[in-house]
Amino acid sequence: MNNSLIHKAINAVCTKLFDKQQQVEMSFACLLAGGHLLIEDKPGLGKTTLAGAISHVLGLTFKRIQLTSDMLPSDVLGVSIFQPNSADFKFFQGPIFTQLLLADELNRGTPRTQSALLEAMAEQQVSIDGQTHQLPSPFFVIATQNPTDDAGTFPLPDSQLDRFMVSISLGYPSADAEKKLYESEFLNQQKIKLPALISAQQLNAMQETIAKIHANQEVKDYLHSLVLQTRDNKLFVNGLSPRAGLALFRLSQALAYIANRDFVIPEDVKKAFLPVASHRMRTLTTQQNPAILLKTILNETRIP
């Protein structure tokens, strides 16, 4: 098994985003596992930079939409326009017809637009005017949202959040890394567009390899016990769904691939647990932070 290609891509992205090796790895793992990525953070922490860098490195067709409250579903999906010459309707594809879509500030869009986008994400196809249009493959969505900025936003319901396999937050860079930003050398480097390192075919091949990565019974038991505990804990509104459990499994496989192993170890699951679970869980009262509760679960479950 050779995963040097993916490491090359990860390292390339890391030149754009200092000190965020883990988050970059997690983003790649998510894409390798075939899931959509949600980046939740405050403005100015490099959400868009990360999404852009990934799209460049992957050599996929890339489009970006900035969601606003006056955006309509047709602005995302495309629109059929009457052609006077042929007396016919012609479908003009919207920005969603791309291999990698960056949906910036997802929670600023109206529920209607959000819904249209998220439907497309789930079905990998778009139905307009009775016609079904297949989306390209691979198809990834990287969405960002700013959780603290409440005014004029439409928070995504739980069922929609479930469509994202992974959520990450970037956080502030370390002091050294942040100071590096001010250097002119870095600023110049930022302007250079990253070359495409992985082709769509190569990506497909990797995904096939990852799907075959082995996980033995012990690992599966550990994974399942984590999922069960989110369901048993009465402080949560709901536990993790089977879909979420499957996502956790796929992400663990992808992480094992990045770590150059052909088998999953419990620590892959442990690593994947928070990114998969934290945006899916809601606590009964606002006093509790789901991430902290999930960490307690991780600490209290014996790792094999």
Added chain:
Amino acid sequence: MAKIQLTKYLLSSKQIFWVLLSVTISVLPHLPRLPLWFPILLIGVILSRWLTAIKQTKPLPKVIIILITLTAFITIVYFQGFKLNREISVTILAAMTVLKILETNTKRDAWMVVTLCYFVILTRFFYSQDLLLVIYLFLSVLIITHTLFILQHDNKKDFLGKRELKQTLGLLATGLPLAVLFFLFFPRLGSPIWGSPDFFGNGKTGIGDSMSPGSISQLFSDDSTAFRATFKGTIPNNSDLYWRGPVLWDFDGKTWNTNQRQISKKTFIASNDTGTLVSYEVELEPTGQKYLFALDYVKTAPTGSTLKADQQLITENDINQLRHYTALSQFKTYNSNELLSPEDFARLKYLPPSFNPKTKALIQQWQRQVRSPLELIKKILTHFATDEFYYSYSPPLLMGDTVDQFLFETKSGFCEHYASAFTVMMRAAGIPARIVTGYQGGILNEGYLLVKQSDAHAWAEVWIQNKGWLRVDPTSAVSPLRVEQGSQALIRQNSRNWLDNSWSRKLGERYDAIRHNWNKWVREYNATKQKAIFKVIGFDSVNGRAIIIVLGTIILITTLLVLFFLYINRPKRKQSPYDKIQKKFKQLFLKHGLTAEENLGILEFSKKATEYFPQSKNSIQQFTTLYLRLRFSETENKQANLDNRLLKIIIKIKNELRTKDIKE
């Protein structure tokens, strides 16, 4: 993290419900003896807490809780007086336990309240050790302990499942042997604690110090136990079982009363009567009065009581607790050891002047026909037996000249009607007579004589010149069955109400037998009996040393047993060989000063270990890679060479770490 800690200790509404239930159940048996405002406080506090739990509103402000508590405290002290006695202490304990509910917000509070409930329950035993109460308290202890269990298990959905209840029962069962041993060996008070009247299943009606028509017949429907008697030898015939209680001297035309005048002991005169002696032990249920019941005629008074000249046994205090006494009686026809003064004779012949003229006339007519008092007695009894008199426990009500009405009109009555009529007739003839109340008969129940309230009876005593008191039971003339076979024979013939059948009576008698044994083995377990047990195990006297040795041994043995069972049932975590070897690996570094959280995956651990022991970097990596490959990969042959290869690396690391130590 602080926030989680807090939520971990918050109570769910289900848990609050159980805490409220525990408090209610433990305070409930206290209610009859607590002040009247207490139930209102209880209901108010519980409702308010329950509402807070359901609506998830904020608890009452601290200031208000403090105010309520102070008010309750002052009210208690105001009404019960400021003194440190048992009454006030128990009231304060109960009140504060109830009030603590108001500020029960976290688990710690709940544990405290529930633990207090045990104490509240315990204090109930100050007032009674009745079997019924003990059963109730056992059930409440079960509920309280289950509440503790529920407080421990947040995530349980089903609190009343078989497994959950089994766990609580198991917990209680574990404590049982210890409780029994402490019961046997813990130092006991020489005398029982005398208390105020008890309300738990007691405070019943019984024979009192006055009698009017209807007062005894109403007891006929009461099957509760009056007392139990255990005879040394064979049980005498039913017709000899006259259990003497209050003796009634004074008649006001309707009601008979006891002799309020003090009769000094000196009025006894020695007699050398001969008659069968019978010795027996009586276990008297609380009556709230001062009378002891004993067979006619008492030879010696039981300890703690005085034998009055008219053969009444009187105690110093009201009998509010189960009372045990041994008595010696002698059967005889005439009782002559009572010295009567002229005033006494006057009282014994007195009748209210204008009452019952018909009776008086009849007696004057009969007196002319007979020559001696004995003949008159016989004539009256024959009249009762031959004329149309009926024995009935629900006779018509009598007004005005009750004896006239009874003798000439209704002709239907219970024992008190016949005894009263007979005594009035005797007095009308100028013969001294009085009424004795008590019980007659009893049924043999599993080795002892069970006397129920329905055995209550009244009979007459007539003074025969030169011979003494003669017992005359006019009831025997009307209903010989009542005296020869007891009231139970009557009940068997005619049931008193729709609930009355032999099956329910049997059940009651069976229950009484259990109570009797309970009283005998538990309530009457006193210092003397304890001394005997100490003697059995080799201590001649119950002194501090003996108690310390015995209790110490019990505690030691129990602790060892508990530890033993804990060891046997210790949770066996399935430990695979991989777990063992991982532990060994981690131990290497922990021994050399590495600190790490317990639940760390092996990769994270190795990373940390490499930071601290960089010289072993290669070996650590070698171990980790091999370990993970062996344990989790698909291709490796699982068991082969497992220990060997990994152990070899461990030994290598061990040496590396040791050389590092030496170098330093």
